[in-house]
Amino acid sequence: MHTTTTTPAAIELRGLVKTFGSPGGALVRAVDEIGLTISPGEVVAVLGPNGAGKTTTLDMVLGLTAPSAGTVAVFGAEPRRAVMAGRVSAVLQTGGLLRDITVRETVQMIASTFPEHAGVEEVISRAGLTSLAGRKVSKCSGGEQQRLRFALALLPDPDLLVLDEPTAGMDVSARRDFWDTMHADADAGRTVVFATHYLEEADAFAERIVMIAGGRVVADGPTAQIRSQATGRTVSADLPQTDAAQVLARLRSMPQVMEATTQGHRVTVTSGDSDAVARALLGELGASNLEIASGSLESAFMTITAAPDRDARTEQEVAR
Amino acid sequence: MNATFTGLELRRVFRDYVSMFFIAVLPAFFYLIFGAAQSFGSEDAGNGNVSMYVMISMAAYGAVTATTGIGGMAAVERMQGWGRQLGLTPLRDSGYVLMKAVVAVAVAAIPITLIYLLGSLTGAEGSGGAWALSALIVFAGAAVFALYGLVFGLAFRSEAAVSAASGSLVILAFMGNIFFPLSGTLLTMAKFTPLYGYVSLARYPVTEGYLVNTSDGTATHEALWVSVLNVSVWAVIFSLLAVWLVRRGRARQ
Numbered sequence: 272m273h274t275t276t277t278t279p280a281a282i283e284l285r286g287l288v289k290t291f292g293s294p295g296g297a298l299v300r301a302v303d304e305i306g307l308t309i310s311p312g313e314v315v316a317v318l319g320p321n322g323a324g325k326t327t328t329l330d331m332v333l334g335l336t337a338p339s340a341g342t343v344a345v346f347g348a349e350p351r352r353a354v355m356a357g358r359v360s361a362v363l364q365t366g367g368l369l370r371d372i373t374v375r376e377t378v379q380m381i382a383s384t385f386p387e388h389a390g391v392e393e394v395i396s397r398a399g400l401t402s403l404a405g406r407k408v409s410k411c412s413g414g415e416q417q418r419l420r421f422a423l424a425l426l427p428d429p430d431l432l433v434l435d436e437p438t439a440g441m442d443v444s445a446r447r448d449f450w451d452t453m454h455a456d457a458d459a460g461r462t463v464v465f466a467t468h469y470l471e472e473a474d475a476f477a478e479r480i481v482m483i484a485g486g487r488v489v490a491d492g493p494t495a496q497i498r499s500q501a502t503g504r505t506v507s508a509d510l511p512q513t514d515a516a517q518v519l520a521r522l523r524s525m526p527q528v529m530e531a532t533t534q535g536h537r538v539t540v541t542s543g544d545s546d547a548v549a550r551a552l553l554g555e556l557g558a559s560n561l562e563i564a565s566g567s568l569e570s571a572f573m574t575i576t577a578a579p580d581r582d583a584r585t586e587q588e589v590a591r
Numbered sequence: 592m593n594a595t596f597t598g599l600e601l602r603r604v605f606r607d608y609v610s611m612f613f614i615a616v617l618p619a620f621f622y623l624i625f626g627a628a629q630s631f632g633s634e635d636a637g638n639g640n641v642s643m644y645v646m647i648s649m650a651a652y653g654a655v656t657a658t659t660g661i662g663g664m665a666a667v668e669r670m671q672g673w674g675r676q677l678g679l680t681p682l683r684d685s686g687y688v689l690m691k692a693v694v695a696v697a698v699a700a701i702p703i704t705l706i707y708l709l710g711s712l713t714g715a716e717g718s719g720g721a722w723a724l725s726a727l728i729v730f731a732g733a734a735v736f737a738l739y740g741l742v743f744g745l746a747f748r749s750e751a752a753v754s755a756a757s758g759s760l761v762i763l764a765f766m767g768n769i770f771f772p773l774s775g776t777l778l779t780m781a782k783f784t785p786l787y788g789y790v791s792l793a794r795y796p797v798t799e800g801y802l803v804n805t806s807d808g809t810a811t812h813e814a815l816w817v818s819v820l821n822v823s824v825w826a827v828i829f830s831l832l833a834v835w836l837v838r839r840g841r842a843r844q
Binding site: 333334335354355357360361363367368369371372376379380381382383384385386420423424 | 593594595596599602603606607668671672673674675676677678679680681682
């Protein structure tokens with residue numbers, strides 16, 4: 272591991288913009304003013320629908336694509352410098368491998384480009400590929416090829432590891448194997464940033480979630496907070512045989528309540544502060560059979576990422 | 592210069608038996624059939640004999656097959672994502688190109704060495720200068736065709752396109768006066784095709800520019816500038832196309 276006396280952010284993005292020319296001639300803003308700071312040691316999930324700008328953003332962090340505007344710093348340096356110094360490496364979603372060479376040869380080839388690197392057999396074993404080392408890449412499954420990309424990413428012993436949808440296209444058991452391998456290797460102090468479609472992966476492995484939609488950061492915070500931020504928790508209870516409309520009006524007047532609906536005798540309340548709602552329901556409102564359900568990350572995701580679509584700006588307007 | 596990387600790249604090419612067949616075995620076989628086995632093989636042709644003339648032609652054909660394939664595969668590999676993987680290493684583009692060039696030269700050396708060796712054993716004769724100089728020109732000119740493969744790879748982005756590029760060399764070789772001595776209108780047309788200048792230059796140390804008309808046996812002389820101009824123009828065309836395709840690819844990223 273590299274040590275530094277002052278510790279700059281692992282990733283510092285300021286006003287990052289990337290525009291592409293589309294076939295129609297209009298400019299498309301794939302990344303639209305993203306500002307983000309990730310500190311050393313954080314494990315961050317980047318969530319967002321397809322085309323949200325995740326891969327483009329990570330490409331700029333890795334120096335594979337130059338920003339149209341804004342700045343990227345990785346440990347205080349230009350991305351390409353950080354890559355050259357072996358401080359950052361990545362498992363790419365579309366990182367091609369040469370199909371006609373073996374797993375070991377692939378590792379040897381990439382290792383040879385680094386002035387200092389971890390041992391070839393060592394990374395092969397850390398990625399769980401020892402039994403496959405002599406196999407041609409073309410004969411490896413998608414999950415095995417992904418573990419090979421992971422082995423390649425371990426070669427420079429990076430301080431920052433970027434994973435761009437590392438388990439895309441894998442079946443459930445291959446995904447579990449991959450994350451088990453990742454965990455077995457979890458070095459204390461290594462910063463990990465991964466993009467994913469799978470909410471359960473973000474939930475299980477990330478301390479912090481950054482949601483991107485329409486090229487912008489739409490939510491950023493600890494995993495638990497993101498989960499509650501969108502839908503909070505839902506509190507449901509049976510109402511006493513009094514005036515339901517009055518109870519609803521009372522609930523809706525509470526500042527903590529986002530939404531309250533009734534179905535027969537049962538009221539369902541969505542709130543960022545389920546305790547306050549429960550207290551009111553059981554206390555002054557005399558409700559019974561109270562249940563509190565935690566909002567799923569799935570619904571948080573839907574709520575947050577759907578937002579930019581509602582005020583969808585036409586790209587032509589932006590381009591002008 | 593990274594010896595491990597270059598060594599592994601070389602091993603990849605040598606392991607590809609199909610390519611090695613077209614690069615080395617087939618041209619060597621052509622030489623034996625069209626050169627060594629012919630009764631006119633020992634006839635005089637300038638600073639050497641006819642066998643030597645055929646030997647140079649086939650070595651040139653094998654060498655361009657090698658460089659076209661390597662140039663094309665380099666382009667396709669990079670675009671199919673290997674370039675992104677290499678982008679995560681300290682390896683620079685210039686270092687990558689240098690290693691591929693070393694590999695291309697090393698592989699082009701195989702048919703040249705093999706066919707020249709066969710030539711020396713089966714009656715190809717010529718002055719020492721003609722042997723050395725022709726081999727050198729075959730080597731150097733083959734580099735231009737790495738660009739030809741590169742253009743195909745960049746334009747069509749698939750292994751199949753690279754195979755097509757290597758395959759198209761057979762046609763270009765016929766049209767370029769490599770396999771069979773052309774005359775009349777065909778010869779006039781040949782002078783505009785990309786392999787003509789290259790192979791004429793390679794044979795120049797032997798023929799000194801004389802072309803034999805196969806139908807009446809008369810010899811005509813062709814000035815050196817014709818071959819030089821042909822090679823130069825095609826080198827410029829391939830380079831411009833390669834630069835344009837690289838820029839187009841980058842704009843799409």
